Amino acid sequence: MTERITRKLTRPVMIGDLSIGGEFPIVIQSMTNTKTTDITSTKKQVSELIAAGCEMIRLAIPDRASVTALEKIVSYSSVPIVADIHFDDDLAIRAIENGAAKIRINPGNIGGRKKLTAIAKKADAYNVAMRVGINSGSLEKDILNKFGAVTAEALVCSAKRHQQYLEEIPFTNLVFSIKASTVYTTIKACQLFSETSDYPLHLGITEAGPPSVGLIKSAIGIGTLLAEGIGDTIRVSLTASPVEEVEAARKILQALGIRSFGPELISCPTCGRCETDLQSLTAEVEKILNEYHIPVKVAVMGCAVNGPGEAREADIGISAGKKQGIIFCKGRVVRTVKTDILLETFKQELKIFLEMVDPDSPGGFNR
Numbered sequence: 001m002t003e004r005i006t007r008k009l010t011r012p013v014m015i016g017d018l019s020i021g022g023e024f025p026i027v028i029q030s031m032t033n034t035k036t037t038d039i040t041s042t043k044k045q046v047s048e049l050i051a052a053g054c055e056m057i058r059l060a061i062p063d064r065a066s067v068t069a070l071e072k073i074v075s076y077s078s079v080p081i082v083a084d085i086h087f088d089d090d091l092a093i094r095a096i097e098n099g100a101a102k103i104r105i106n107p108g109n110i111g112g113r114k115k116l117t118a119i120a121k122k123a124d125a126y127n128v129a130m131r132v133g134i135n136s137g138s139l140e141k142d143i144l145n146k147f148g149a150v151t152a153e154a155l156v157c158s159a160k161r162h163q164q165y166l167e168e169i170p171f172t173n174l175v176f177s178i179k180a181s182t183v184y185t186t187i188k189a190c191q192l193f194s195e196t197s198d199y200p201l202h203l204g205i206t207e208a209g210p211p212s213v214g215l216i217k218s219a220i221g222i223g224t225l226l227a228e229g230i231g232d233t234i235r236v237s238l239t240a241s242p243v244e245e246v247e248a249a250r251k252i253l254q255a256l257g258i259r260s261f262g263p264e265l266i267s268c269p270t271c272g273r274c275e276t277d278l279q280s281l282t283a284e285v286e287k288i289l290n291e292y293h294i295p296v297k298v299a300v301m302g303c304a305v306n307g308p309g310e311a312r313e314a315d316i317g318i319s320a321g322k323k324q325g326i327i328f329c330k331g332r333v334v335r336t337v338k339t340d341i342l343l344e345t346f347k348q349e350l351k352i353f354l355e356m357v358d359p360d361s362p363g364g365f366n367r
């Protein structure tokens with residue numbers, strides 16, 4: 001039996017027609033990096049993000065022209081659009097009027113409680129959710145003085161303060177995010193907040209960097225929290241194409257067994273027993289798997305002696321030797337063939353296997 005993560009249940013919140021929190025799937029978010037006013041480019045990127053599996057898209061709204069563009073992009077997008085607002089409460093109010101499904105504000109720079117209240121009242125009138133994004137870079141001075149530094153406790157104190165302000169209005173259509181400049185503080189702050197709040201949490205590691213480091217930081221930060229059952233939406237922030245963020249988010253969710261988006265490829269690290277170019281073989285198998293989206297575990301192993309046993313949990317696997325290779329299912333060898341026809345045989349066996357898994361789609365698993 002596969003052990004699964006027990007999710008901490010938060011209160012469900014509607015973002016447009018998408019439910020988050022509660023027992024709803026953990027939602028993948030990203031953010032466009034086009035100028036929002038460049039409607040053509042932004043629509044194109046929205047389409048690319050949706051095709052990649054993005055389920056909620058945030059747009060930067062730095063000025064009035066962006067608010068006007070927002071309306072057109074909202075009506076174009078099949079997923080909820082979130083307006084990202086800094087410093088200007090008026091932009092937040094206009095973004096709500098122009099169709100944003102959620103607004104993300106940073107209470108540290110929106111201009112005080114009065115302005116926050118005005119935005120919340122407008123959001124309430126339009127049934128729009130608000131993400132309160134607590135950020136280590138804009139913590140209130142009195143909290144900084146009290147805690148002496150940007151600690152997890154200080155960040156949670158700020159989040160709780162704004163939670164209280166908003167509940168007193170009352171406005172509770174809320175999602176929170178707490179982000180620090182270090183992975184550890186972000187993890188600790190989200191853990192602390194989650195212990196005393198049932199509002200949905202959006203997870204992300206801010207300024208994570210280019211993929212070479214950002215993927216690792218995000219996998220650690222987001223992954224640790226998800227493994228503890230914390231988190232309702234995620235964004236992998238990368239200095240890269242936002243499509244890469246979505247692909248990474250899917251991989252994190254799939255690696256933890258939380259959601260499945262297609263075959264899971266496992267391969268051995270190789271050792272002195274390996275008799276083949278396993279890197280090339282793995283790349284070939286990965287290409288084949290890209291054509292399918294059924295959640296099966298596929299192994300590529302470096303030797304026929306140990307491979308099937310080491311990859312016993314794989315639904316189907318392949319290992320190549322010098323002259324011949326094997327195909328195995330759940331650790332049992334099902335075909336032994338010459339190396340030159342191994343990959344082709346694997347393709348056939350995989351197809352047969354997938355047809356058994358999903359008989360309603362005979363041979364039709366290709367996207």
Ligand code: SF4
Nearest residue numbers: 268271274302303306
């Ligand atoms: S499967 Fe074979 S080659 Fe790969 S790590 Fe294990 S023993 Fe080494």
